[in-house]
Amino acid sequence: MVNTVIHTDKFILFAALLLIAGVITTKFSKRxxxxxxxxxxxxxxxxxxxxxxxxxxxxxxxxxxxxxxxxxxxxxxxxxxxxxxxxxxxxxxxxxxxxxxxxxxxxxxxxxxxxxxxxxxxxxxxxxxxxxxxxxxxxxxxxxxxxxxxxxxxxxxxxxxxxxxxxxxxxxxxxxxxxxxxxxxxxxxxxxxxxxxxxxxxxxxxxxxxxxxxxxxxxxxxxxxxxxxxxxxxxxxxxxxxxxxxxxxxxxxxxxxxxxxxxxxxxxxxxxxxxxxxxxxxxxxxxxxxxxxxxxxxxxxxxxxxxxxxxxxxxxxxxxxxxxxxxxxxxxxxxxxxxxxxxxxxxxxxxxxxxxxxxxxxxxxxxxxxxxxxxxxxxxxxxxxxxxxxxxLRLTGPVKITPHHSLELISIGKANAEIVECQVSEKMAIVGESLTNINFPKDVLINAIIRGNDLITPTGETKIMTGDILYILVSRQSKHELKQIINKQKTGSLITEV
Structure with missing residues (x-):
């Protein structure tokens, strides 16, 4: 019995070490x-x-x-x-x-x-x-x-x-x-x-x-x-x-x-x-x-x-x-x-x-x-x-933006709402607009804006900039309407999805 437990413990130890080694190697692989x-x-x-x-x-x-x-x-x-x-x-x-x-x-x-x-x-x-x-x-x-x-x-x-x-x-x-x-x-x-x-x-x-x-x-x-x-x-x-x-x-x-x-x-x-x-x-x-x-x-x-x-x-x-x-x-x-x-x-x-x-x-x-x-x-x-x-071969596209930040989203339990993450591109109609000028549904709240490495607390006068990452609290009933507003291009057409 004791030998079985020791063998199991060794297996778990080796599994942990192998996973740690695997995660660390991902860092070295990029370098x-x-x-x-x-x-x-x-x-x-x-x-x-x-x-x-x-x-x-x-x-x-x-x-x-x-x-x-x-x-x-x-x-x-x-x-x-x-x-x-x-x-x-x-x-x-x-x-x-x-x-x-x-x-x-x-x-x-x-x-x-x-x-x-x-x-x-x-x-x-x-x-x-x-x-x-x-x-x-x-x-x-x-x-x-x-x-x-x-x-x-x-x-x-x-x-x-x-x-x-x-x-x-x-x-x-x-x-x-x-x-x-x-x-x-x-x-x-x-x-x-x-x-x-x-x-x-x-x-x-x-x-x-x-x-x-x-x-x-x-x-x-x-x-x-x-x-x-x-x-x-x-x-x-x-x-x-x-x-x-x-x-x-x-x-x-x-x-x-x-x-x-x-x-x-x-x-x-x-x-x-x-x-x-x-x-x-x-x-x-x-x-x-x-x-x-x-x-x-x-x-x-x-x-x-x-x-x-x-x-x-x-x-x-x-x-x-x-x-x-x-x-x-x-x-x-x-x-x-x-x-x-x-x-x-x-x-x-x-x-x-x-x-x-x-x-x-x-x-x-x-x-x-x-x-x-x-x-x-x-x-x-x-x-x-x-x-x-x-x-x-000159086959590269726009540089992909990978946010170097972490925002922990808190569960809202059984409330009929969720938090939507949106990364703003230059083609979106909301770029350059202040929050008060954007016709968001009443049950929408912009919780935070990530701009570069900075966390911005939004106010009504805050303007949306290209590259911003928005965290938006929205009821599930208004989610579709919110996405239509966010995905609207400057030309008036809709882009695929944020």
């Missing part, structure tokens, strides 16, 4: 210009049996479970912050990249794997399927707070959120072809159509249902709303996956639906999901780092093969996919070059590389090691140079 996911993986490798020997971990089943759970959370957080108006503009190229782009990437990499790894054709296509998709966790992490042009950034985010189903489908299909005596190709095509269509339908349905339920239910604590929203994400994935459709696609679509609705305690839900997504990223990449053995990974054979495949993937396969699938979609040469370079690999290929290990495929360990090396190469080379590429 070093290296994506945080690389440092998370390194933390896991150092803590593992081939490093300091703190933890011996080789449980592929558990790593797969954590990986999929983390991807659900990450996709939900990313989808929540994706604007539907932006998605409509890039839907065709993004979904073209997410489907045909993955197929083309898989085919080119399969040819390389056949030659470099010396495997048969089915195994070569299995390897190509594993590394064929752009990874959502890597893209969301690397592009966050970067001033990339909105069209390009949204294209990459939607592609990475929507292409996981294609990669999962191809990986599972080629595993079935390898292990099955008489594979059914027609069944595989029907399965893909089922996964995509049903995943899309369930995502939209559950997203609408979650939004309506969150807005109508009256919970005793505001802290329960983020948990309630997260429960819908897990429910969406599990229900969809259990009927054989794409759970990851359903979660991403549901999150976009929820994120673009008027939502009670919206900021609380978003902030909670953002923090939880970071925690799951840390946990996922640290565990994936624990799963790999550096003594097996950093051998001349793996390094040489990994570098060759990485080169072909980055310089040949991804550009071929981008240039062919975006024909006639009004992307100019520089934009296509950037989209080619930004095809980041991350957690999804590593998680998918576990599937052949669990299925007993002959070269599964070789695949896992090479995939791991390819992901590290992609994250280090591509992930650390995305901003530089965008600047050199």
């Amino acid at each position: 070093l210009g290296v994506p945080a996911l690389v440092l998370f993986i390194i933390v896991g490798m150092i803590a593992g049996s081939d490093g300091l020997g703190f933890i011996y971990f080789d449980n592929a089943h558990f790593a797969q479970l954590i990986g999929i759970f983390a991807l659900v959370i990450i996709l939900f957080e990313g989808g929540m912050q994706t604007k539907s108006s932006a998605v409509k503009k890039v839907a065709v190229p993004a979904f073209s990249l997410a489907t045909l782009g993955v197929l083309l990437t898989t085919a080119v990499v399969a040819l390389a794997a056949k030659i470099i790894l010396g495997v048969d054709w089915l195994e070569a296509f299995l390897f190509g399927s594993i590394v064929g998709s752009t990874d959502a966790s890597a893209v969301f992490t690397v592009l966050k707070d970067k001033n990339i042009q909105e069209r390009l950034e949204t294209t990459l985010e939607v592609e990475s959120g929507a292409n996981d189903p294609m990669a999962v489908f191809l990986t599972i299909s080629f595993i079935q072809l390898i292990v099955a005596d008489q594979p059914n190709f027609l069944f595989m095509i029907g399965s893909f159509i089922w996964q995509m269509i049903i995943g899309l339908i369930i995502g939209i349905t559950f997203g609408k249902m979650a939004s309506a339920t969150i807005n109508r239910i009256n919970l005793d604590s505001s802290g329960l709303y983020p948990v309630f929203a997260l429960a819908f994400a897990l429910l969406t994935y599990s229900v969809t996956a259990l009927i054989g459709a794409s759970g990851l696609l359903a979660v991403y679509v549901a999150a976009m639906v929820i994120g673009n609705k008027e939502l009670t305690y919206r900021q609380s839900i978003i902030k909670f999901n953002e923090g939880f997504a970071w925690m799951m990223q840390i946990l996922m990449f640290v565990i994936l780092g624990l799963l790999v053995f550096p003594s097996q990974l950093f051998t001349f054979n793996i390094i040489l093969k990994g570098m060759l495949i990485s080169f072909i993937l980055i310089v040949v396969a991804r550009p071929v996919a981008v240039f062919l699938t975006t024909i006639g979609m009004k992307f100019h040469l520089k934009e296509k070059i950037f989209l080619s370079w930004a095809g980041l690999k991350g957690a999804v290929p590593i998680v998918l590389a576990i599937f052949p290990m669990l299925s007993g495929i002959e070269n599964s360990q070789l695949f896992f090691n090479v995939v791991f090396f390819v992901v590290l190469t992609s994250a280090l080379i591509q992930g650390s140079t995305i901003s530089l590429f965008a600047e050199k």
Whole structure:
């Protein structure tokens, strides 16, 4: 009994230390210009049996479970912050990249794997399927707070959120072809159509249902709303996956639906999901780092093969996919070059590389090691140079303003009111107007204004300036009217949303 308690206490201690190390590495990642996911993986490798020997971990089943759970959370957080108006503009190229782009990437990499790894054709296509998709966790992490042009950034985010189903489908299909005596190709095509269509339908349905339920239910604590929203994400994935459709696609679509609705305690839900997504990223990449053995990974054979495949993937396969699938979609040469370079690999290929290990495929360990090396190469080379590429190609947009302040919003319990946060842009009609000249509803109160690093207590004569962040107390009945006033442009039209 005592030994069990001590073992549990040690586990909790190591979990705390790993999370602290993961959080600290995010600070160093910005200074070093290296994506945080690389440092998370390194933390896991150092803590593992081939490093300091703190933890011996080789449980592929558990790593797969954590990986999929983390991807659900990450996709939900990313989808929540994706604007539907932006998605409509890039839907065709993004979904073209997410489907045909993955197929083309898989085919080119399969040819390389056949030659470099010396495997048969089915195994070569299995390897190509594993590394064929752009990874959502890597893209969301690397592009966050970067001033990339909105069209390009949204294209990459939607592609990475929507292409996981294609990669999962191809990986599972080629595993079935390898292990099955008489594979059914027609069944595989029907399965893909089922996964995509049903995943899309369930995502939209559950997203609408979650939004309506969150807005109508009256919970005793505001802290329960983020948990309630997260429960819908897990429910969406599990229900969809259990009927054989794409759970990851359903979660991403549901999150976009929820994120673009008027939502009670919206900021609380978003902030909670953002923090939880970071925690799951840390946990996922640290565990994936624990799963790999550096003594097996950093051998001349793996390094040489990994570098060759990485080169072909980055310089040949991804550009071929981008240039062919975006024909006639009004992307100019520089934009296509950037989209080619930004095809980041991350957690999804590593998680998918576990599937052949669990299925007993002959070269599964070789695949896992090479995939791991390819992901590290992609994250280090591509992930650390995305901003530089965008600047050199002159594809940067307005600098994103990240407030360096914190305003704790106090729950108003069951009162029929909430606090809205609004960042003022130069196009808004309220810029330059004093508060007394703005026709706010009677039950609206401007609580505070953040201007630069200063907190301003508003009066009737206070003028709204570009870049101000307003914290507004409003009844839920007047929230829609308030947003119409805030979102009105100087020309008289409405912008999408603050």
